Amino acid sequence: xxxxxxxxxxxxxxxxxxxxxxxxxxxxxxxxxxxxxxxxxxxxxxxxxxxxxxxxxxxxxxxxxxxxxxxxxxxxxxxxxxxxxxxxxxxxxxxxxxxxxxxxxxxxxxxxxxxxxxxxxxxxxxxxxxxxxxxxxxxxxxxxxxxxxxxxxxxxxxxxxxxxxxxxxxxxxxxxxxxxxxxxxxxxxxxxxxxxxxxxxxxxxxxxxxxxxxxxxxxxxxxxxxxxxxxxxxxxxxxxxxxxxxxxxxxxxxxxxxxxxxxxxxxxxxxxxxxxxxxxxxxxxxxxxxxxxxxxxxxxxxxxxxxxxxxxxxxxxxxxxxxxxxxxxxxxxxxxxxxxxxxxxxxxxxxxxxxxxxxxxxxxxxxxxxxxxxxxxxxxxxxxxxxxxxxxxxxxxxxxxxxxxxxxxxxxxxxxxxxxxxxxxxxxxxxxxxxxxxxxxxxxxxxxxxxxxxxxxxxxxxxxxxxxxxxxxxxxxxxxxxxxxxxxxxxxxxxxxxxxxxxxxxxxxxxxxxxxxxxxxxxxxxxxxxxxxxxxxxxxxxxxxxxxxxxxxxxxxxxxxxxxxxxxxxxxxxxxxxxxxxxxxxxxxxxxxxxxxxxxxxxxxxxxxxxxxxxxxxxxxxxxxxxxxxxxxxxxxxxxxxxxxxxxxxxxxxxxxxxxxxxxxxxxxxxxxxxxxxxxxxxxxxxxxxxxxxxxxxxxxxxxxxxxxxxxxxxxxxxxxxxxxxxxxxxxxxxxxxxxxxxxxxxxxxxxxxxxxxxxxxxxxxxxxxxxxx
Amino acid sequence: xxxxxxxxxxxxxxxxxxxxxxxxxxxxxxxxxxxxxxxxxxxxxxxxxxxxxxxxxxxxxxxxxxxxxxxxxxxxxxxxxxxxxxxxxxxxxxxxxxxxxxxxxxxxxxxxxxxxxxxxxxxxxxxxxxxxxxxxxxxxxxxxxxxxxxxxxxxxxxx
Numbered sequence: 041x042x043x044x045x046x047x048x049x050x051x052x053x054x055x056x057x058x059x060x061x062x063x064x065x066x067x068x069x070x071x072x073x074x075x076x077x078x079x080x081x082x083x084x085x086x087x088x089x090x091x092x093x094x095x096x097x098x099x100x101x102x103x104x105x106x107x108x109x110x111x112x113x114x115x116x117x118x119x120x121x122x123x124x125x126x127x128x129x130x131x132x133x134x135x136x137x138x139x140x141x142x143x144x145x146x147x148x149x150x151x152x153x154x155x156x157x158x159x160x161x162x163x164x165x166x167x168x169x170x171x172x173x174x175x176x177x178x179x180x181x182x183x184x185x186x187x188x189x190x191x192x193x194x195x196x197x198x199x200x201x202x203x204x205x206x207x208x209x210x211x212x213x214x215x216x217x218x219x220x221x222x223x224x225x226x227x228x229x230x231x232x233x234x235x236x237x238x239x240x241x242x243x244x245x246x247x248x249x250x251x252x253x254x255x256x257x258x259x260x261x262x263x264x265x266x267x268x269x270x271x272x273x274x275x276x277x278x279x280x281x282x283x284x285x286x287x288x289x290x291x292x293x294x295x296x297x298x299x300x301x302x303x304x305x306x307x308x309x310x311x312x313x314x315x316x317x318x319x320x321x322x323x324x325x326x327x328x329x330x331x332x333x334x335x336x337x338x339x340x341x342x343x344x345x346x347x348x349x350x351x352x353x354x355x356x357x358x359x360x361x362x363x364x365x366x367x368x369x370x371x372x373x374x375x376x377x378x379x380x381x382x383x384x385x386x387x388x389x390x391x392x393x394x395x396x397x398x399x400x401x402x403x404x405x406x407x408x409x410x411x412x413x414x415x416x417x418x419x420x421x422x423x424x425x426x427x428x429x430x431x432x433x434x435x436x437x438x439x440x441x442x443x444x445x446x447x448x449x450x451x452x453x454x455x456x457x458x459x460x461x462x463x464x465x466x467x468x469x470x471x472x473x474x475x476x477x478x479x480x481x482x483x484x485x486x487x488x489x490x491x492x493x494x495x496x497x498x499x500x501x502x503x504x505x506x507x508x509x510x511x512x513x514x515x516x517x518x519x520x521x522x523x524x525x526x527x528x529x530x531x532x533x534x535x536x537x538x539x540x541x542x543x544x545x546x547x548x549x550x551x552x553x554x555x556x557x558x559x560x561x562x563x564x565x566x567x568x569x570x571x572x573x574x575x576x577x578x579x580x581x582x583x584x585x586x587x588x589x590x591x592x593x594x595x596x597x598x599x600x601x602x603x604x605x606x607x608x609x610x611x612x613x614x615x616x617x618x619x620x621x622x623x624x625x626x627x628x629x630x631x632x633x634x635x636x637x638x639x640x641x642x643x644x645x646x647x648x649x650x651x652x653x654x655x656x657x658x659x660x661x662x663x664x665x666x667x668x669x670x671x672x673x674x675x676x677x678x679x680x681x682x683x684x685x686x687x688x689x690x691x692x693x694x695x696x697x698x699x700x701x702x703x704x705x706x707x708x709x710x711x712x713x714x715x716x717x718x719x720x721x722x723x724x725x726x727x728x729x730x731x732x733x734x735x736x737x738x739x740x741x742x743x744x745x746x747x748x749x750x751x752x753x754x755x756x757x758x759x760x761x762x763x764x765x766x767x768x769x770x771x772x773x774x775x776x777x778x779x780x781x782x783x784x785x786x787x788x789x790x791x792x793x794x795x796x797x798x799x800x801x802x803x804x805x806x807x808x809x810x811x812x813x814x
Numbered sequence: 815x816x817x818x819x820x821x822x823x824x825x826x827x828x829x830x831x832x833x834x835x836x837x838x839x840x841x842x843x844x845x846x847x848x849x850x851x852x853x854x855x856x857x858x859x860x861x862x863x864x865x866x867x868x869x870x871x872x873x874x875x876x877x878x879x880x881x882x883x884x885x886x887x888x889x890x891x892x893x894x895x896x897x898x899x900x901x902x903x904x905x906x907x908x909x910x911x912x913x914x915x916x917x918x919x920x921x922x923x924x925x926x927x928x929x930x931x932x933x934x935x936x937x938x939x940x941x942x943x944x945x946x947x948x949x950x951x952x953x954x955x956x957x958x959x960x961x962x963x964x965x966x967x968x969x970x971x972x973x
Contacts, residue, residue, distance in 0.1 A: 111892065113866035162877070162888035190866050476898045477891070626926055635888065646884050649891060649907065651922040657929060710898060750899075754929075 083288060090292045093272055094305065101211055101432025101639060105415050106195035107439040108479075108634070109158070109165075112172065113190045116179045117745035120149060122442055123174060127153070129441060130196050131333040131398075141167045142337045149174045156334070158194040159641025160436065165192050177745075196441060197328075199412040201419065210324030211432065211639075212335050214304040220340055221323065222303070223381040224347045224372055230264040234299055238265040238290035265290040268306045271321075312346065313353040315400075320353075330358060332398040340382065341390040344372040345397075358397045366395055409492045410469075410485035411439050414612075414632045417498070422645075432639035438479035438632050443472050443744055447482040447713070448489040450740035455487045455717070458732070462487065466725055468717040469496035470736065471615045475712040477649050478619065478628035483612075494720065497611045502701045502716060505605035505694035506566045506675075506729065507614060508587070510621060510663055512575045512603055513563050515586040517659035517783070519578070524786035525560040525666055526766035526778070529577075531570035536600045544600045546572045549695065549728070558766055560780065563666045564674035566693060568604055575603035589654050591616040591627055605694060611716045614705050618714065621663065621690075622707035624754075625655035658756045662781045664690050664749060667706070675730050676704065682738035688748035689741065693729025700724050702732025709747040713737055757781050763792045770795035856937040861902035867893035871906065883914050901930035901941075908944055917951035924948060939968035 110126055112118075127144055135143040138154035145152045150173050157167030168185035184191040226233050232240045240263045247261025262270070269289045270282070293302060311319060312326040320329045326346050327335040338346070348368035349356050358365035370391050377387040415437050447470040459466035472482035485497040494500070516523035531554040536544040548554075548568045562570040575583055583603065584596040592609065596602060609617065612630070620627045628651045636645045667690035670676045675693040683689065691706020702717040702725070717732040719725045725732070753759065760782045763770035767788055770777035774794035862868050874889035890907045897903055904927035912920040924944040931938050946961035 111895065113896065115866065116896075160888065162873070162885040162892075188869070190869050474895075474898075477894060624929065626922065626929075634891070635884075643884050646887055648887050648911070648916075648919065649894070649923075650916075650919040651926055652918075653922060653925045747898075 083292070086285065086289050087292050087296075089273065090269075090289055091296055094293065094297065101209055102200040103419070103433040103435055104197055105199045105201060105412055105435045105437055107198050107437060107441050109160070109192040109195040109436075110441075111190075111192050112170065112179060112182055114179050114182050117177060118174065118179055119177050120174045123151065123172075125445075126193070126441065130193065131331075131337075133333075133337070138169055140337070142333065149180075153193070155191065156194045158192075159434075159637060161635045161637065161643035161646060164641065165194065195436060198408050198437070198439060198441075199415075201412070201416050201435070209308065209322050210328055210335075211308055211322070212324040214300055214307070216336055217304075217307055217323065218336060218338065218343060220376070220381055221307075221335075221338075221343045221347065223379060224344060224376045225264075225307070225350075227375045227379045227381070228347055228372055229267070229350060233264055233303070236263055236265075238292075238294035239263060239287055262286075263290065264306050265293055265302055268302060268309060269293060271309050271311060272305075310350060311353060312349050313357060330397045339390070339393075340376075340386065341369065341373065341393045342396065344376065344390070345369045345395060348372045358395045359400055362395055369395070407490055408439065408444055408483070409490065410495050410497055411437070411444065411480070411483040411632065413485075413495050414480060414483055414498060418632050419636075433644070434637040434639065434641065435633055436635040436637070438474075438481060438634060440472075440474075440479075440481040443711070444482035444484070446743040447472050447484045447740050450736045450743070451484050451715070451717075452487050452489070453739065454736045458727070464725075465719050465721070466717065466727070467496065467720060468715065468733075468736065469500060469611045470716075470740065471497050471611045471714045472740070473615050473619065473630060473712045474710060475619050475622035475707055476626075476628070476710075478630045478651075479634075480615075480630050480632045481711070496716065496720075499610060500716065500718075500720075501608040501610055502703075502718060502722075503606055503696040504609050504614060505696040505701060505703060506568075507617075507692055507694035507703050507705050508602065508605040508607060509563055509566065509571055510667060510692050511586050511590060511617070512571060512578065512583050513559060513666065514590075514621075514655075514659060514663050515582045516559065516574060516578045517662055518582075518586065518656075520659070520783040520785035523559065523574075523578075524762075524766070524782050525662060525780045526558050526762040526782070526786075528556045528766045529559055529562055529570045529574045530556050531562070531567045532573075534569060534573055534576075536572075536576065538599070546601075546604055558778070558780075560666050560669065560778075563692075564669045566670075566675045572600065572603050576600060587617070590618075590620050591654075605696065611714045614703070614714045614716075615712060618705045618707065618712055620654055621660060621667070622712045623651075624657045624664075625653060625660045626651045627654040628652075657754045658783050661754055661757050662783065665781045667692060668749065671706065676706065676734055678730055678734040679706075679738040679741070682735075682742040683746075686748070687741075687746045688751060689746070690749060691737070693734060695728040695730075695732075698724040699726050699728055702727035702729050704729050704733035704737040706737060706741075707749075708741065709749050711741060711744055711746060713740055715740075753781055757783060758787075760787055761795065763795065768792040768795065771797070856902065856932060856934045858902050861900050861932075862893075862897055865897055865900075867896040867900070867903065870896075871903070874906065874910075878910060878913075883910065886910055887914075899930055901927045901932065901937075904930060905941060905944070908941075908948070912944070912948055912951070917948045921945055921948035921952070935968040935971050939965040942968065 131142065132153070133143045134145060136145050138144045138152040141154050141156045143154050153170045153172060155165065155167055155170060158164045166185065168191070170191050171183040172179060173181040182189045182191065230240070230243070232242060243263060244261040266286055269286050273289065308322040308324065310323065311321055313320040313329065315329060320326055323346055324335050327333055327338055330345065331338055331342050345358055345365060348365065348371070351368065355361065356365045356368045373382065373387055373391055376382045377384065415435060419435065451468050451470050455466055455468060467487050470482065470484040471480065473480055483497045485495045486493065531548070533545065533553055538544055546568045553569055554567060557567070557570060559574060562574065580598045580600065580602065584598060587596055592613065594609065596607060599606065616630055619630070628649065631647050633647045635643060638644050668688060671679045671689055671691050672685070676691050679689065679691070687708060689706055689708045691704055694703030695701065700718055700722055703715065705714045715733040715736045717725070717727050717736065759779050761770045761772050761774065761777045761779050763774065764776035769788055769791040771794055774792065777795070858868060858871050870889045870893040874886045874893070877885035877889060887910055890903060890910060894903045894907065904923050908920045908923035908927060911923060924941050928938060928941045931941060942961045942965035946958040946965065949957040949961060
């Protein structure tokens with residue numbers, strides 16, 4: 041204390057001295073001049089700031105990502121339930137006669153849908169009314185606007201991509217802002233908007249009175265222009281300095297831009313709330329965030345809720361503070377009535393409505409983070425970040441919302457039954473692909489699919505276990521003179537000496553060895569020892585080559601353990617690897633994007649289908665047949681609990697050491713799906729492919745429309761009865777004879793005795809009787 | 815890279831080096847000689863009988879004639895989504911890609927069309943010639959000769 045007093049004394053003396061100089065007129069003039077120059081410079085600076093930011097800011101739109109548009113045409117498989125689910129997800133409103141875009145009506149199996157319309161690289165679709173009839177799980181009739189029988193619903197927006205900032209926006213031009221909203225906005229926020237020049241003395245006076253009354257700062261008295269300045273350039277703090285800068289900036293803004301431009305910027309800029317780290321800016325995004333619909337489609341009470349939020353987005357949050365928000369909304373409605381924007385009857389009617397906000401997180405926007413992550417990566421590969429940020433691109437993706445939801449549900453349901461509540465940290469990933477086009481239809485990377493974070497589908501590199509076995513068998517079948525599905529391999533212990541290591545001695549999962557069996561059974565029953573023997577015989581090099589041909593891009597170390605799937609791949613990479621198996625030997629790069637359009641809907645780039653023949657179709661067809669038996673008789677037969685036998689599908693289970701990873705990868709003619717289940721820390725999860733992954737795959741596939749794999753052998757493959765040794769042709773009904781799809785080079789020239797007589801059905805029956813009586 | 819490919823596509827003169835009796839328009843009808851019951855006629859109408867994809871093929875043709883290749887491509891891909899086993903749609907896509915200057919894709923798509931083609935040597939020969947042209951454009955002379963040989967064999971078989 042004492043020290044402080046001593047120091048304060050000399051300072052006081054100095055102050056007295058300088059105070060004398062203050063009085064000097066010359067000095068005053070100098071200060072004034074300097075002040076004026078500084079002020080002018082300040083103004084010029086502010087002016088430049090205002091113009092630069094205003095001109096560029098409005099166009100800083102994020103890239104928006106859309107799901108694939110739902111294509112409607114007679115014959116399309118689509119259940120009534122799925123159709124209605126889609127309409128609900130897209131926030132179509134049920135209204136008799138579907139009077140406005142974004143509405144629909146249902147009468148039994150008859151639907152009228154008023155679509156919203158959109159632009160696409162083929163021109164897109166107009167907003168139109170569709171007459172749709174559903175029946176027997178498909179669309180039976182469709183009547184579109186100009187007598188056509190083909191239409192698309194607008195693609196659902198599923199997210200936006202920002203190059204670096206977390207700000208989002210749905211830009212709405214002023215002519216598309218509901219006029220009622222503008223009236224409400226002006227009535228509540230700035231009644232003199234069209235009269236003042238950026239600053240309203242009347243408004244300030246009103247605020248001052250209110251502040252004095254309250255004894256603290258309660259009202260800003262800001263005009264819309266000032267609020268915009270605050271939002272654009274300044275922090276939210278109510279400091280005097282901010283106020284001092286805000287005033288000239290508001291006036292400058294009014295000097296340079298028209299009232300409508302300022303209003304449009306305000307409506308698209310204003311802060312309306314927070315969604316985690318994402319700020320909700322602008323009425324367009326606010327409408328999406330709170331009501332799940334475009335701003336144009338909101339009803340008066342919903343518009344009033346948004347306008348009411350301006351007074352305090354968190355204070356009046358309609359989700360967390362519904363009572364407060366409702367009261368505020370009704371005040372806005374009343375003000376709108378006073379201004380003549382609503383009739384008495386409307387005021388009455390809309391004041392009675394609930395808030396009708398959609399539950400948070402239920403909007404399809406931002407619902408599919410794992411898929412959006414894939415889109416982001418594919419875009420980042422092709423576009424520099426600044427292009428993505430500035431242009432407000434429209435990205436048309438390949439996401440099939442129904443497939444995505446089915447995949448999420450299948451994973452969630454199964455893991456919830458295996459590991460309720462996630463106590464055992466069991467998690468998983470699913471990738472669904474349309475194999476012929478390579479379109480990625482769904483990506484799930486978490487049992488809680490909306491959570492961001494580790495993208496297991498794209499980043500979890502896990503040993504693929506027995507998923508590798510089809511590749512080993514394929515490598516064998518590519519040498520048809522030596523191998524066919526009938527070729528016998530021994531399921532017996534083996535020991536492969538390794539340099540600088542213990543010898544490799546693989547075991548079967550049941551710790552048994554079943555002895556000689558055809559390659560067909562090795563795959564269907566997933567026998568490790570037999571397969572290891574086959575792989576060693578074929579050669580590690582050959583197997584690695586086949587894996588590369590199938591699209592594996594990682595380095596493959598030539599250890600014998602790769603034969604049993606020590607190779608680590610992500611679920612997405614497994615989908616790539618199985619894709620040529622599903623298409624009969626064509627490799628098609630997996631794409632998540634089909635088109636990129638600019639903000640006006642003009643096409644900028646296409647990601648066209650490309651395809652390459654990487655494998656001859658004959659061995660692939662033969663392999664597919666064996667993989668179908670995996671599902672019908674083998675380790676994947678759990679699939680049949682959900683999927684009827686009439687739907688021909690093929691696949692393979694996979695389980696890694698100590699039950700750390702459970703896999704199933706399989707396909708029909710139109711869907712290829714890969715399921716992985718395990719733990720993030722790579723500890724044993726106690727799951728096998730059959731128990732951990734097959735049920736997910738089965739449920740997913742059963743809930744999507746499937747086309748069976750073609751059973752027609754290509755020219756060059758025929759079904760042949762083979763004797764049990766796999767070295768002689770046999771005949772139908774002969775002892776132990778089995779029928780296999782064979783390449784001509786695999787078919788032995790000699791037949792067994794029974795086979796050389798062309799087989800003998802009768803003999804077969806006789807023998808059966810003989811056996812009966814023996 | 816993609817943009818470059820598209821630009822290259824614009825710079826390439828459209829060609830119709832595929833010959834055969836199966837014209838360019840999806841509405842062309844082929845009249846098969848009678849007395850060959852096993853041979854199936856191939857054109858858009860036969861391959862996509864009654865399918866809504868036909869309307870898309872027509873629109874694709876219209877867009878292509880106007881030089882709007884990206885719209886044509888989009889229409890064809892939509893048709894393919896509806897009819898993934900249609901040889902004809904793959905054929906149209908292959909021809910479009912060739913005109914756009916993407917011979918590599920054209921080859922793959924034409925081979926896929928062949929894979930799905932119904933029994934019709936004339937049609938298959940035409941597809942092999944498409945493959946040959948695509949291979950030639952990629953500088954694969956040997957592959958082109960091979961494809962052309964297959965086309966000739968098919969034609970001789972039908973002659």
